Amino acid sequence: MPSSTSSSDNAYPAVKTTFFDPEHVDRPIPARPWRGVLISALTAVILLTIGWEIYWRGKGYIPGDYKNDSGMWAHERRKATADATVVIGSSRAYYDVDVDLWEELTDVRPIQLSLEGTSARVTLSNLAEDESFHGTLIVGVTALLFFTQEGGKREDVLQYWRDETPSQRFDHRLSHILDRYLAFIDEQTRPKRQMTIAMLPLREGMKPRFDPRKLEIVTMDRNAEVWDRVMTDEVYREEAKQQWRNAFELFAPPPTPDGSPPPPMPDEAIDAVIADVNADIEKIRTRGGDVVFIQPPYDGEFAMIEDNGFPRERFWDRLLEKTDSAGVTFKDHPEMQTLYLPEWSHLGPRDAEAYTRLLAPALYAELEKKKADRTAR
Amino acid sequence: MLFNSLTFVVFFAIVVALHSAPLPWRVKKFNLLIASYLFYAAWNPPFVLLLWISTAVDWKAAQWIYNSDSKARRRLFLTLSLATNLGILGFFKYGEFLLENFQTLMAAIGVAYEPPSWSIILPVGISFYTFQTMAYSLDVYLKRAKPADSLLDFSLFVTFFPQLVAGPIVRPSQLVPQFAEPKRATPPQFYWGLGLMTIGLFEKIVLADSFLAPAADAAFGAQKALAPLDAWTGVLAFSGQIFFDFSGYSTIAIGAALCLGFALPNNFRFPYAAIGFSDFWRRWHISLSTWLRDYLYIPIGGNKKGRIRTYINLMITMLLGGLWHGAAWTFVIWGGLHGLYLAAERLLREIVPEQKWFSGWPFKLAMALLTYFLVNITWVFFRAQNFGDAMTMLASMFALAKAPEKVLYWNEIIPAFLVITGMVATHWAMRSTTKEAVIEKAPAWVIAAIWAFMLFMLVITQGSDSAFIYFQF
Structure with missing residues (x-):
């Protein structure tokens, strides 16, 4: 390296400095017909990728089913400010509320922030802390998640939303382009995912894991509906139900030492959850917003678990009463009870539309009624 | 980015x-x-x-x-x-x-x-x-x-x-x-640069994130006593994950620079074929080990100030090298173990006379496997959340843990062992050569097929969402 300064110190190297580890910096380039090699490799990759795309389309995957990742949630979360109408909850509120149809019916487009396998409480707290939000919050209640945990499977989206880097935002936009045109771009088709769900024998003493299969397709602004394959493929549908059974077995509270069923959730614990929820609701109401609860339909083995473990009087009714909130449960609406739930927990696409048509007017009516009640008091 | x-x-x-x-x-x-x-x-x-x-x-x-x-x-x-x-x-x-x-x-x-x-x-x-x-x-x-x-x-x-x-x-x-x-970059430099970037991405996205991370994350994430198979699978999987993750980054970096016409130094040379720890550190994170040698070990005296000081200097260098990786005592222990290994190796070289059969391949292979085994012990401290978890993992590996549990399914164990076996065998086979030398001799159609395979795997894996492990350092 030539000197840039004049110095009397002649102990410095007088000529360009050589590398300390020349053998590691002198990069030999293998002499191969690289151009031909690269063209051959790219041709093979293009052909293989076309084959891969055809294979997954044959399995029911479609282009335009967007990746339901943290980037997508963060994008929608940024819209949830001012007087926005926002849906939060678990997968039932996510798949069963048709956002497009809601807009058509009410001229209000709700922002969909529900998270699969996650209690609505985590998003409720987040929006309650956000001073910029004073809109209407539609809170989906899946009792066995809502009352038993604060977070859940997707709670890390909040951390992502807070820490999202500029390059992650840009990446999210770019990945949407691929999602729009390629069916195989899906979490489920990744080799890692395929290895996880491969049917291999269980090791002795291990229980099957709870690992829900793909259930939904999602549009760019998180409007989700149950995937067609769940409706049409009986084997796949049975597999989806089997996963719920696995969950019931894995997460069921242990029986008491004498073998009798586990005790129900104590009233104090329920009240503690409701008190936390109420504190968050009060923050939103103080700013001029409001909160309304919904309980979307379920049946089959979910009905056995939820109706026995979370009876309406002790949970749903208590929640509405102690938070002084409006609510719409499918149990009060016979026409909502006849809708089809292919795997006991989520409505099929047509039934989700029917549910939305029933829900939207009922919800606004309940909200108005509650407001009138409060004013009258 | x-x-x-x-x-x-x-x-x-x-x-x-x-x-x-x-x-x-x-x-x-x-x-x-x-x-x-x-x-x-x-x-x-x-x-x-x-x-x-x-x-x-x-x-x-x-x-x-x-x-x-x-x-x-x-x-x-x-x-x-x-x-x-x-x-x-x-x-x-x-x-x-x-x-x-x-x-x-x-x-x-x-x-x-x-x-x-x-x-x-x-x-x-x-x-x-x-x-x-x-x-x-x-x-x-x-x-x-x-x-x-x-x-x-x-x-x-x-x-x-x-x-x-x-x-x-x-x-x-x-x-x-x-x-x-x-x-x-000349056209060959550019193409080879792209080839290196493909290799690096394949190491990171396919091998580290898809095949090895599930086993390592599940085993270390359990934070409880594990059955020996689970513990060993988790630790071996992590040994592969950390290598492919970090070597992958270095290879992409070298390839990207080469595509622009610049040469960067190698950072890895098939470290799991190392025979002994001085050999390991000539093969693992070479740019850090030479940095520590030139700017820490030698300035504090290196091996020029007597036998005892040499051992002390080795320990200081490796303890600080451990701390460089992260602000936790587990990293210090990781560095300390490497310092002890290096010191023990140095001592053995001093006191055990050279034997003819030392240069035979059975002895070398045995020593390479012993080195890999001891490196895996250090990875436990590197990966565990705290000292307690590390000790539980070590006890689990040697069937000393009470009430061990199985947490890994065959779905994680089989891919992890396939990749680890392939990795160790490849490192051994490549011990005395380089990627460039092997590719120089390989038929063009084989190179094209391997390149296509790696690219296709990258396409169907659809990238990965996880950052490189060494970013946190």
Whole structure:
């Protein structure tokens, strides 16, 4: 390296400095017909990728089913400010509320922030802390998640939303382009995912894991509906139900030492959850917003678990009463009870539309009624 | 910006296009510098300030050192450079650790001290670029090199995006001269650069994240006593994950630089074929081990101050090397174990006379496997969340844990063992050669088939969402 300064110190190297580890910096380039090699490799990759795309389309995957990742949630979360109408909850509120149809019916487009396998409480707290939000919050209640945990499977989206880097935002936009045109771009088709769900024998003493299969397709602004394959493929549908059974077995509270069923959730614990929820609701109401609860339909083995473990009087009714909130449960609406739930927990696409048509007017009516009640008091 | 992201694909295509355009060399260097700042700002824009501080301080300090005849003044300017770099590193990386240990110390002497909560975000790659810039001031101080001619070249040396956040840690004398004259990749360099980037991405996205991370994460995430098969699978999987993750990054960095016409040093040479620990450290994270050798081990005396001091110096170097990785005692233990291994190896070499059968392959293979086994013991401390978890994992590995549980399914165990077996066999087969030498001899159709396979796997894996492990260091 030539000197840039004049110095009397002649102990410095007088000529360009050589590398300390020349053998590691002198990069030999293998002499191969690289151009031909690269063209051959790219041709093979293009052909293989076309084959891969055809294979997954044959399995029911479609282009335009967007990746339901943290980037997508963060994008929608940024819209949830001012007087926005926002849906939060678990997968039932996510798949069963048709956002497009809601807009058509009410001229209000709700922002969909529900998270699969996650209690609505985590998003409720987040929006309650956000001073910029004073809109209407539609809170989906899946009792066995809502009352038993604060977070859940997707709670890390909040951390992502807070820490999202500029390059992650840009990446999210770019990945949407691929999602729009390629069916195989899906979490489920990744080799890692395929290895996880491969049917291999269980090791002795291990229980099957709870690992829900793909259930939904999602549009760019998180409007989700149950995937067609769940409706049409009986084997796949049975597999989806089997996963719920696995969950019931894995997460069921242990029986008491004498073998009798586990005790129900104590009233104090329920009240503690409701008190936390109420504190968050009060923050939103103080700013001029409001909160309304919904309980979307379920049946089959979910009905056995939820109706026995979370009876309406002790949970749903208590929640509405102690938070002084409006609510719409499918149990009060016979026409909502006849809708089809292919795997006991989520409505099929047509039934989700029917549910939305029933829900939207009922919800606004309940909200108005509650407001009138409060004013009258 | 992550190498394994679509954003990087677009970014790199633009950088290569600009670098290939008919523009003056100085303009191209400006382009590279701006691209490097953008690359870094894509994580957290304000942290670019740290790069500027580091650049400005070391640029001036090196000039002052060089122009100064007084030993005291030279030392003063070196101290300024070291204090700035180590100060930045200490504040962001070790602040919380020091505070926690201070609190523990106070508690031990009966003083209840509650420090304020520490919510400082660690700037990505801070340990890498601070070491790189410190090398510059130290080289000038130790009269190993003269200061750079141009601030532009020096700034580019500090921020050159391929190796900015996770190395290889480059010496000024390795990179600065490359900026002096126009550089553009020849077609073979460009193609081979793309080949290296493909290999690196394949290592990271397919092998580390898809095949090995599930087993390692499940085993170490369980934080409880495991059945021996689960514990060993988790630890072996992590040994592969950390290698493919870090080697993958280095290979992409080397490939990206080569596509632009620059040469970066190798950082790995099939380390799991190492026979002994001095061999291991000539093969693992070479740019850090040589940095520690040249700027720490040798300056504190190396092996020139007697036998005992040599062992002490080895331990100091490895303990600090451990701490470089992270602000936790588990990293210190990791470094300490490596120091002990190196010391034990040195001692054995001194006291055990050389035997003829030492040079036979059965002995070498046995020693290589023993080295790999001992390295795996150190990985337990490197990966565990805390000392307690590490001890539980070690007890689990040797069937000493009480009430062990099975947490891994065959779905994680089989892929992990397939990849680990392949990795160790490949390292052994490649022990005395290089990728370049093997490819030079391979038929063109085989290279095309392997390249196509790796690219196809990258396409169907659809990238990965996880950052490189070494970014946190």
